[in-house]
Amino acid sequence: MAIATLGSIVLDCPDPLALAGFYAQVLGGEVQEAADGDDRWVELTGAPGPLLAFQAAPGFVPPAWPAAESSQQFHLDLTVPDLDVAEKAVLALGAVPLDTTDRNRSFRVYADPAGHPFCLCAS
Template sequence: MAIATLDTVVLDCPDPLALARFYAQVLGGEVKETTDGTDSWVELRGAPGAPLAFQSAPGFVPPAWPAAEPSQQFHLDLTVPDLDVAEKAVLALGAVPLDATDRQRTFRVYADPAGHPFCLCAS
């Protein structure tokens, strides 16, 4: 029997609203800001898959790819129907290629604007 269920994947970042807008463009969904007037927590709602939220982290240092130190900790795998089309779109939104030169593989690695690694994976 499970002890818990996954509620939300939360990404620490320097600018939660900007990163939420990036992922809204990539995944769809609606950006929902906090109602307390702070920008320390922003959610992405209505996108397929696990819910995402973005939390302000003063002093945030993005993980290194693929270096073991400091550890990357985790990354997101995003399934797409066409790698070339998806790559063009995420680069236009501010993603940075980390390991995307091998065109024979079924995945390519990028960093979002805050430096979190994510993969575009062929469906």
């Protein structure tokens, strides 16, 4: 029997509202600010999959990829029907290519605007 269920995936970042806006453009859904006006926590609601939330982290330092001395901690795999089309879209939104040179692979690696690695993966 499971002890718990996954409630949300939370990304630390310097600007939760901006990063939530990036992922809203990538995944769909709506940016939901806290009802009390606290801008340190923002959620992306209505997108398929688990709830994605963004938390302000003073002094945030993005993970280095790939670097043995600075672990990436984790990354998101985002499934897309067309890698080339999705790549153009995420780059236009501010993603940074990290490992996209092997065009024959079924995935490409990017960083979001806060520096978290994510992969676009062919469906």
